[in-house]
Amino acid sequence: MTGTALPLLAAGDPLFAHGVDLAVFVIVLIKVVVVFAALMVSVMLMIWFERKVISDMQSRIGPNRAGPFGIMQTLADGIKLFFKEDLIPERSDRVVFKLAPYLTILPAFLAFAIVPVGGVVTVAGHTFELQLADPPMGILFLLAMSAIGVYGVMLAGWSSGSKYPLLGSVRASAQMISYEAALGLSVVMVVLVTGSLSTRAIVDAQALHAWQWNAVRLGVVPFLIFFVAMVAETHRPPFDLTEAESELVGGFHTEYSSIRFALFFLAEFMNTITMSAIVVTLFLGGPDGPAPHIPHTQWLWPILWFLGKTIVFLFVFVWLRAALPRMRYDQLMDLGWKRLIPISLGWLMMVAGFVIDAWWGLAITGGVVVAGALMMRAFSIGAARESERAIIPPVGVRLWQRPPATVAPGHEESEA
Amino acid sequence: MKLAATTLMVHSTLAAVSATGVTVTRASTVDVVTFVIAAAAVLIGAVGVVLARHPVHAALMLVMTLFGIAVLFLLQRDDFLAAIQVIVYAGAVVVLFLFVIMFLGVDREENIRFEPLRGQRPLAVLLIALGTAGVLVLGLVSHWATGAPEVAGAANGPGSNVAKLGKSVFTTYLFPFEVTSALLVIAVVAAVVLARRPPATPDPDDPDAASGDGNVIGEEQEVVG
Structure with missing residues (x-):
């Protein structure tokens, strides 16, 4: 009961089981500093990694001047950006314009706090989890942070007082709100089979066997939905409509320069890293993995497994950017609202049914199949009706399927 | 040193909590x-x-x-x-x-000088003063304003917050919960219906609209072709 009496965010951690004294405080402080520093360094490496991988995929060399393999390139860029002139447009809302980059970067940093990086370790008589905070609300903290992340982008675009940033920010916020629903629903499925919101409990429930990982246990669908929604949440290609260079100059950060511009990029890469870590935590067992029996290294293996899995996702992010063209805006919205949300709702019902027992599960599966078929029918009728009028054909209706436009009788005669 | 004192104080509070087993802490x-x-x-x-x-x-x-x-x-x-x-x-x-x-x-920015409703400002001040006074008085004389007796049952005892909330929402307060969700669905459907563009088929009772709509349809089809 002492654990729940703590008004802190970190009540699940055994570190706080015996109250808070100076040693506990120092341990928490060290955790904060280490996580902050590690995130900053990994953002630096991530930018370099992305540029290197992209240039390999495009048969270029990429950054190769600063440091070995150009690994210091990001640092050089950062220093350069620091000394650039900081422009504030005349028509901007100055206070909000200055506030927006920080509103973007804060949630990106904070969301990482709930990620379990390793197992439970004991140092100098203090047992603690390798995780910054283990609040009972756990994964809801991630949803709260991603909900707040909208503000930075939205206000940045609006306060610039110029039209491309505004268009970019409107796109960004609509996109983030749309995909948050699918993201949240796939998280709900994980919470449903775990029975707890805490990220540590989610990871513990997946331990020991790879077939207990949520990606396998829930059927692969929730994992895929989360992955797609996560790419959309981070505005990464193919969902980078918010900064579509060919249409919007630079999107919401067009008017930003110098270090404020750098902050937006820092936030974007930080979000990429955080989301990769979260998908590993939720669906792929987090730090779970086989550990060889080498003495004094048992604490190290979970961390290595976690890092390895996260790096795989970081690579996939880069790979998507190199391989896929940008989606059209209506395709993006159709995918979010007409595909991902109905599928995740149906799958959620099925998971809920199977959590009760197999008969409920089968009955609900039947109901979901019938409802899905009805909805598909409704969509196809709607799409057919839409394609009679629309200039841009909706998704799933190809150009050659469109009924030929009826030519007015007067027209026909004049042409003949 | 101040920090150490603070952490010590938290420590002692927690010790008191665990000793008495009461969740309401000083x-x-x-x-x-x-x-x-x-x-x-x-x-x-x-x-x-x-x-x-x-x-x-x-x-x-x-x-x-x-x-x-x-x-x-x-x-x-x-x-x-x-x-x-x-x-x-x-x-x-x-x-x-x-x-x-x-x-x-x-x-x-809004023009503050413009006042669409005459006398709304003095009225607002009056209402705010009354409301604040009411809350303060209620806080003094009854525990209604401070929420001392909880409606959904005690938060103490085993089980997490979420479990208790879920249980009370889906058992005791199931009907209000479902009615609220129905209300939300109705609101969403109503918003979609209101936001839709009017159908292309003209209203037979309205000759003006019929001719106007007919023209619009013709133009659209030409664009498509």
């Missing part, structure tokens, strides 16, 4: 400091919503208030409500406000 220094900061954020935000001339600034002030309230929930050891407060109010409701403000182009 407020520690950390609690008081957190409360003061959060309450200040709530109040400054609330006053700012009223005083800000710019609608976007007012909306941002509202976010600050909602955040402060989330921290206050956290202080009451209800982290679930705190998270929901941030997700729903700060993350969805105010974002929607901002969306509307930006889209409808009302994002410019």
Whole structure:
């Protein structure tokens, strides 16, 4: 009961089981500093990694001047950006314009706090989890942070007082709100089979066997939905409509320069890293993995497994950017609202049914199949009706399927 | 040294809690400091919503208030409500406000001198004074305003906050819960119906609209062809 009496965010951690004294405080402080520093360094490496991988995929060399393999390139860029002139447009809302980059970067940093990086370790008589905070609300903290992340982008675009940033920010916020629903629903499925919101409990429930990982246990669908929604949440290609260079100059950060511009990029890469870590935590067992029996290294293996899995996702992010063209805006919205949300709702019902027992599960599966078929029918009728009028054909209706436009009788005669 | 003293105080408070087994704790220094900061954020935000001339600034002030309230929930050891407060109010409701403000182009400073309703300001001051006085009096004479007896049952005992909330929502308060969700669905459907463009088929009772719509359809088809 002492654990729940703590008004802190970190009540699940055994570190706080015996109250808070100076040693506990120092341990928490060290955790904060280490996580902050590690995130900053990994953002630096991530930018370099992305540029290197992209240039390999495009048969270029990429950054190769600063440091070995150009690994210091990001640092050089950062220093350069620091000394650039900081422009504030005349028509901007100055206070909000200055506030927006920080509103973007804060949630990106904070969301990482709930990620379990390793197992439970004991140092100098203090047992603690390798995780910054283990609040009972756990994964809801991630949803709260991603909900707040909208503000930075939205206000940045609006306060610039110029039209491309505004268009970019409107796109960004609509996109983030749309995909948050699918993201949240796939998280709900994980919470449903775990029975707890805490990220540590989610990871513990997946331990020991790879077939207990949520990606396998829930059927692969929730994992895929989360992955797609996560790419959309981070505005990464193919969902980078918010900064579509060919249409919007630079999107919401067009008017930003110098270090404020750098902050937006820092936030974007930080979000990429955080989301990769979260998908590993939720669906792929987090730090779970086989550990060889080498003495004094048992604490190290979970961390290595976690890092390895996260790096795989970081690579996939880069790979998507190199391989896929940008989606059209209506395709993006159709995918979010007409595909991902109905599928995740149906799958959620099925998971809920199977959590009760197999008969409920089968009955609900039947109901979901019938409802899905009805909805598909409704969509196809709607799409057919839409394609009679629309200039841009909706998704799933190809150009050659469109009924030929009826030519007015007067027209026909004049042409003949 | 101050820090050490603070942490020691928290320690002793917790020790007292575990000794007596009562979850209602004496407020520690950390609690008081957190409360003061959060309450200040709530109040400054609330006053700012009223005083800000710019609608976007007012909306941002509202976010600050909602955040402060989330921290206050956290202080009451209800982290679930705190998270929901941030997700729903700060993350969805105010974002929607901002969306509307930006889209409808009302994002410019308001002229305070213009008063559409005569006498609304003195009335507002009067109502605020009455309301504040009422809350203060109620806080003094009864526990209604401070919420001492909880409606949904004690938060103490085994089980997490979320489990208890879920149980009470899906058993005792199932009917209000379902009715509320039905209300929300009706609101969404109504919004979709209202936002739809009028159908292309003309109303037979309205000859003006019929001729006008016919022209529009013809033009559209030419564009498509």
